[in-house]
């Protein structure tokens with residue numbers, strides 16, 4: 001009977017260890033979605049900062065809106 005209890009405890013321990021090791025790797029995969037969002041100063045469209053066109057303190061969704069807003 002003692003052997004059966006030891007077996008159940010061992011299986012529970014292995015199961016617990018597997019859950020502990022899997023959790024960190026599955027949660028660290030969403031970092032790419034936390035990129036800064038900016039809105040176009042001309043039309044207000046929201047887009048990732050890396051895709052926006054920066055002009056001074058403002059961001060624009062496309063080159064045309066940047067030109068329309070800041071004629072030089």
Ligand SMILES: [Zn+2]
Pocket residue numbers: 040041042043044045060061062065
């Ligand atoms: Zn725009």
